[in-house]
Amino acid sequence: MALRKKVEDLEADIKASNEKYQKLLQNTTMQSMAKMNQEVSFNSGPKVAGMQARSVDIQLVGAQSVGKTSLLEAYTKEFDPPQLAKIQTDKQNTGNFLGRYQIQFQSDSSDSASASSSNVKINFLDCSGNPRAQQHIKEYFTRALWVFVIYDICSLESYASAKELLKQAHAAGCRVLFFGNKYSLEQGGQAAVDIMMAKDTAASVGALAVEGSELKEAIRMVAKDIQSEHQALPATKGS
Numbered sequence: 001m002a003l004r005k006k007v008e009d010l011e012a013d014i015k016a017s018n019e020k021y022q023k024l025l026q027n028t029t030m031q032s033m034a035k036m037n038q039e040v041s042f043n044s045g046p047k048v049a050g051m052q053a054r055s056v057d058i059q060l061v062g063a064q065s066v067g068k069t070s071l072l073e074a075y076t077k078e079f080d081p082p083q084l085a086k087i088q089t090d091k092q093n094t095g096n097f098l099g100r101y102q103i104q105f106q107s108d109s110s111d112s113a114s115a116s117s118s119n120v121k122i123n124f125l126d127c128s129g130n131p132r133a134q135q136h137i138k139e140y141f142t143r144a145l146w147v148f149v150i151y152d153i154c155s156l157e158s159y160a161s162a163k164e165l166l167k168q169a170h171a172a173g174c175r176v177l178f179f180g181n182k183y184s185l186e187q188g189g190q191a192a193v194d195i196m197m198a199k200d201t202a203a204s205v206g207a208l209a210v211e212g213s214e215l216k217e218a219i220r221m222v223a224k225d226i227q228s229e230h231q232a233l234p235a236t237k238g239s
């Protein structure tokens, strides 16, 4: 199947998943997660063999409120402002748990190492950290080239959930970047996560580890890799 078709299928699946999630949220009856998972069947699409068939370039995952959408918003504001409106509209629609965006990456021309990545459109999948959506988010790991697992440096709980997601994304064959968000720390919060431990944890599965309050450095690290994947299959990542 051509990759363009896979991208179209991904769009359709995301739409269907969001609709099912909205129904799930509307269901006010208390149910166990196990039961809900049986009732809400998400189509994760065909399993793909090679990295080139993965139609999401960067999937953002992590516990609720660690700043995934805020980080993506700030990045978009700097690199591709016309895309901001879609992110902001989706943010208001709390019935969606997946948001797909195509956002331009422009490397700093003074940065010779990434100069060839100056013009790549990156396909992002921003995933909600709502516990009720977690099982379904993992199903999208089969579609992602890179998974950015985000935790809040001031929250051990978010770190515990990130460690779990790191393992799962790695097991699904994704390239993983473990990102410690320093936003809360910069707002006066108390650091709770031992960064050296976090780096060791990432290294144990061959993941990159980055800490910061902006995504651009992390994206710069993987932009070239994403561009190579796009070049390997030229007419595939269109809008």
Ligand SMILES: Nc1nc2c(ncn2[C@@H]2O[C@H](COP(=O)(O)OP(=O)(O)OP(=O)(O)O)[C@@H](O)[C@H]2O)c(=O)[nH]1
Pocket: 062, 063, 064, 065, 066, 067, 068, 069, 070, 071, 127, 128, 129, 130, 181, 183, 184, 213
């Ligand atoms: N500007 C900014 N705000 C942040 C950041 N991290 C956390 N916040 C604050 O936390 C709130 C929730 O952040 P979101 O970006 O929505 O978090 P999220 O990880 O996308 O959360 P879910 O989508 O619910 O899983 C924001 O409204 C901010 O007040 C950050 O890196 N930058």
Ligand SMILES: [Mg+2]
Pocket: 068, 069, 070, 126, 127, 128, 129
């Ligand atoms: Mg979000």
